[in-house]
Amino acid sequence: MGNDIFVWIEQFDGQVASPSWEALGLARQLSEALGGQVCACLFGAHVSGLAQEAIAYGADKVFVAEDATLADFRVDPYTALMAQLVQEHQPAVVLIGATFRGRDLGPALAVDLDTGCVADCTALALEEGKLVATRPIYAGKLLSTCTASGKAPAIFTTRPRAFIKREPDAGRSGEVVTMAAVLAEDAIPYKVTGFHETEGGVNLAEAAIIVSGGRGVGGPEGFEPVRALAQVLNAAVGSSRAAVDAGWIPYEHQVGQTGKTVNPDLYIACGISGAIQHQAGMRTSKVIVAINKDPEAPIFQLAHYGVVGDLFKVVPALTAALKEALG
Amino acid sequence: MHIVVCTKQTPDSAAKLSVDEAGNVSWGDSPIIINPWDEYAVEEALLLKDRIGGGKATVISMGPEAALEALKHAIAMGCDAGIRIWEDGFAGSDTQGTSHVLAKAIEKMGDVGLVLFGKSAIDSQTGQVAMQVARRLGFSPLTNVIKIVEIDPAAQTITVERLLEEGRQVVTAPLPAVVGTTKGINEPRYPSFMGIRKATRAEYPLWTGGEAGVDAAKVGAANASVKWERIFAPPAREGAAEIISADSAEETARILVDKLLAEKVI
Ligand SMILES: Cc1cc2nc3c(=O)[nH]c(=O)nc-3n(C[C@H](O)[C@H](O)[C@H](O)COP(=O)(O)OP(=O)(O)OC[C@H]3O[C@@H](n4cnc5c(N)ncnc54)[C@H](O)[C@@H]3O)c2cc1C
Ligand SMILES: Nc1ncnc2c1ncn2[C@@H]1O[C@H](COP(=O)(O)O)[C@@H](O)[C@H]1O
Numbered sequence: 195m196g197n198d199i200f201v202w203i204e205q206f207d208g209q210v211a212s213p214s215w216e217a218l219g220l221a222r223q224l225s226e227a228l229g230g231q232v233c234a235c236l237f238g239a240h241v242s243g244l245a246q247e248a249i250a251y252g253a254d255k256v257f258v259a260e261d262a263t264l265a266d267f268r269v270d271p272y273t274a275l276m277a278q279l280v281q282e283h284q285p286a287v288v289l290i291g292a293t294f295r296g297r298d299l300g301p302a303l304a305v306d307l308d309t310g311c312v313a314d315c316t317a318l319a320l321e322e323g324k325l326v327a328t329r330p331i332y333a334g335k336l337l338s339t340c341t342a343s344g345k346a347p348a349i350f351t352t353r354p355r356a357f358i359k360r361e362p363d364a365g366r367s368g369e370v371v372t373m374a375a376v377l378a379e380d381a382i383p384y385k386v387t388g389f390h391e392t393e394g395g396v397n398l399a400e401a402a403i404i405v406s407g408g409r410g411v412g413g414p415e416g417f418e419p420v421r422a423l424a425q426v427l428n429a430a431v432g433s434s435r436a437a438v439d440a441g442w443i444p445y446e447h448q449v450g451q452t453g454k455t456v457n458p459d460l461y462i463a464c465g466i467s468g469a470i471q472h473q474a475g476m477r478t479s480k481v482i483v484a485i486n487k488d489p490e491a492p493i494f495q496l497a498h499y500g501v502v503g504d505l506f507k508v509v510p511a512l513t514a515a516l517k518e519a520l521g
Numbered sequence: 522m523h524i525v526v527c528t529k530q531t532p533d534s535a536a537k538l539s540v541d542e543a544g545n546v547s548w549g550d551s552p553i554i555i556n557p558w559d560e561y562a563v564e565e566a567l568l569l570k571d572r573i574g575g576g577k578a579t580v581i582s583m584g585p586e587a588a589l590e591a592l593k594h595a596i597a598m599g600c601d602a603g604i605r606i607w608e609d610g611f612a613g614s615d616t617q618g619t620s621h622v623l624a625k626a627i628e629k630m631g632d633v634g635l636v637l638f639g640k641s642a643i644d645s646q647t648g649q650v651a652m653q654v655a656r657r658l659g660f661s662p663l664t665n666v667i668k669i670v671e672i673d674p675a676a677q678t679i680t681v682e683r684l685l686e687e688g689r690q691v692v693t694a695p696l697p698a699v700v701g702t703t704k705g706i707n708e709p710r711y712p713s714f715m716g717i718r719k720a721t722r723a724e725y726p727l728w729t730g731g732e733a734g735v736d737a738a739k740v741g742a743a744n745a746s747v748k749w750e751r752i753f754a755p756p757a758r759e760g761a762a763e764i765i766s767a768d769s770a771e772e773t774a775r776i777l778v779d780k781l782l783a784e785k786v787i
Contacts, residue, residue, distance in 0.1 A: 206687055266690075269652070269662045294665055294685045301649035304617060305656040310746030311616075313647040326750065331646050335538050336546065337755050344746040384661055387680070388691030397686050403787070427787060445667075445705040446684070451534055451643060452557065452704045460786040470535050481786045483777065484762060499780055500762035507770040515774035519782065 195347055197230030198285040202276065203248055203256075204267070204295055205238050212400050213291025215251045215359035217352045220318060221289055222252040222360060227320045228286055231255050237275055239265035242372075249368035252360050256368060261375035266386045267295045269302050274376040277306040285347050287325060289318075292351035293399070300351040309344025316356040316478075325350070333451050333474030354399040355457040396446050398430050398454045403462075404476075406432035406449055407442075410465015410486065410505055414442040419509040420464055426516045432456065432476075434466045450475035464505045468493025485509060522576040522634040522674045522696075524566045526600065527623055527654070528559035529582055530591040531644045544752035553587050555594040558639030560709035561702040563595045565669065566637050568707060573674060577601050579630070583611060583622045589725060597712030597720035606728045613742025620653030621739045622730070627658060629733055634674060636660065638701045651701040661694035664701035672696075 199221040204211040221232040234253035236244055238260065245256040257279055263271050276299065280288060288303070290296040292314045304311035317328035327340050327350055342348035398404060405427065407420040417431070424431045432449040433442075449456055451474040461479035465486060466472060473496055476482070484497035485508045494500045501508050532538070536551035555563075566578040580595035582588040583606045592603035606626050611618070627633050636655075641648030655662035661679070667689065668682040677696040682689045684703055712720070730737060738744060765780070767773045781787045 206685075211686070269656075273656075294683075297648055298652055298662065298664055301616065301652040302656045302662065304649075304746070305620070305653050308617075308746075310748075311649060312747055313649055329646075330755075331752070332532075332538055332546070332644055333534065333646070334755070336540055336752055338752045339750045340747055341750060342747045348746075384692060384694045386690055387693050389688060390682075390691070391688040399686065448704070460781065460784075474534075481781070481784050482762075483781075489764075494762045494764070496758065497762035499777060500764045501773055501777065502764060502766065503770065503773070508773065511770035511774035512777060515771070515778045516787070519778045520787070 195284045195286055197228045198233050198283065199225055199228065199230060200233050200235055200280065200283075200285040200288045201253070202288070202290045202296065202299060203234045203236040203244070204291055204293060205236070205241060205244060208240065208244070210244060210247065211291060211293055212359065213293050213296065213352065213354040216354070216357040217289040217291050218248065218252045219359045220352060220357040224287070224318070224320065230286060233257060233283070233285065235276060235279060237264045237272060245370045247362070249366050250362035250364050254368050256370050257373055258370060259373045259375055263375050263377065263379050263382060268382060268384050268386070269298050270382050270384060271375060271377045272299055273302040273306055275373075276303050278376055279373070280307060280346055287347050288349045290349065290351045292353050296351050300349050304344075304349055307344065307346035309346040309348060310342030311349040311351065312340045312342050313351050314353050315350050316353050318350055318352070330478070333471070334477050335474075353457065392446055396430055398432055398447070398449065398456045401430035401456065401458050403427045403429035403460045404432045404449070404456055404458045405429045405462045405464065406434065406466060407437055407464050408434035408466030409436040409440070411437065411442070417443055419506060419513070423462070423509050423513045423516070426513055426520065427460075434472050463493050463497070464509055466493055467491045468496055522573055523630065523632045524569060524576060524578045524635045524637065525627055525630065525633050526559070526562050526566045526578060526580045526595060526637045527582070527650070528562065528580055528591045528595055528639065529556050529584055529642055530554065530587050531556045531642060534643055540752055540754055544749070546752060553590045555591040556639050556642050558641060558643065558702070558704075559591065560598070561704060561706050562637035562639050563598050563600060564707045564709040565700070565702055567599045567710075569635070569669065569672065573672065579604065581606060581623065581626055583607060583619055585612075592725055593720040594712065596723050597716040598710055599716060603723060603725045604728060605725050606733055608729045610730065610737060610741045613745060614740045615745040615747040616647050616649040616653055617746050618740040618744060620650050620657060622733065622735050623650065624654050624657040625735050626728060626733045627654070634696050635672075635679070636697070636699045638699065640665070640701060640703050651699055655699035658697070658699070661696070661698035663692060663694060663698055665703050666700045667703055667705045669700070669706075
């Protein structure tokens, strides 16, 4: 095996997913210890324009495959391409952002290459010549460290926002290598026939700030002050399961064990008691603020800052104070 | 159509966990339950049987005797048969090993049109087994499915809506397929009294590796491609929240904003 680091660059509609840049940032860091080049693997229908962006974010080399069959991420053609690349070039390791698509690609690639894939890592470091990953288990109540090996380089999927993306440097230069798709359309029975964009575009996994509402908001209209607060902070709106189950807000917003795992800089919980299953999805947030009228609510055990009071008074006051402070 | 549901057992999601120096995890007297995500897979199998008007739902689990808890729950909900696949040599398998065993068992059944999975196991939290089983069997890999729009056993096709970061993708693919379910696809039913009685009386055949056609060189801790080096408790957060309280909501809000500015998170 060589000592290059491969990073899969995920794009949707010509927009690169932030976790790919984060993985590229991690790759740069690892390459200092491993030596070798950081290679970005960029597939899609119209993506060659993104190669320079990948170089700016830290790639030394970009493998570009442009083909109509690659327009949407599909497991078969993407895994076939990635497997071929890895087999030809034998890098030391493959990094993939742990998004929905990345969490399809990683394990599929592991089967094709007969190697190990460590899911959803929050840290990755070289220890005594071995890559050791840290990952949360049991809903973040415990941590584990894992290593991987096999007939091919190990694969790690990296949790969104767990690694730092570099400031893009437009002056960096790198090599672009084009390649052809491996599978033809008639060898891919999986057909994407439609797409419904999420209303209001919630991407909780990538959000730097999240304002969440729980049963305490009392009804669908109770999310209005929560949304107003989110708006001044340019934040995403989250919720507890109780609010989703009551039909006040769609499932896409749910944070927790059976919802999204999030990792923002700031998490503001409004009218959420902080059940263990809710904590499972947000406990790693950097700063947690709880607004709840019950001083005994378990969320106050986890939060960094708490306000004991009626969210219908506190949240609008906070919105107003922020408007003033942030201009 | 023969529908298979893959499930495993886990400690209750509310269990208080502890871990010793050697990395052994214990959950006190908290019960072992069916992996909560798998209830959606079981429910969907039952709904599909109604929708198609017949067929058979078999629930399978690779695991030691505790796996019976998961099988029993699925039978109590309404599945037709439960099979456990195990031998001591399977212990310590990673998702590659587990998916090999499950794929072999499904292959042995021969007539499977659909395999349903939960989103991930709440203990190891890997979420890889469904995709790896699909890849091994060459079944259509449909993960994060929030709606089965249409299933046509005659035409051998399935159309689903999948949850992605940006929205919902509609996909049509051939059967047989693997469907990884997610919350929102249905509301899992509670087992009925009759169902629980049935589950208690049911027989749960045990398949060993040999019976399922498992390659012993692909399973067990020694052959795992992912090794768990250490399991430990995360550093505890010190102290409870700093409670901010002033005479008015406005003043409280202003103090909180200052704190957040100082934390550099806004
Ligand atoms: C297997 C399993 C998986 C689960 N997964 C999830 C999950 O993914 N996500 C999740 O969130 N939950 C999950 N749960 C549910 C979880 O156990 C709790 O039931 C849920 O989180 C409670 O939501 P809540 O905090 O909004 O409601 P409650 O617990 O009812 O809390 C409401 C809070 O609002 C406060 N309040 C009320 N009115 C006001 C007001 N005017 N101003 C301020 N505060 C007010 C109350 O004091 C209370 O603390 C799961 C449960 C199970 C069993
Ligand atoms: N040992 C097992 N036996 C049967 N099904 C399993 C087993 N492990 C995982 N699964 C299935 O695969 C899903 C994802 O598990 P995991 O990849 O381990 O997070 C679970 O929700 C189950 O449906």
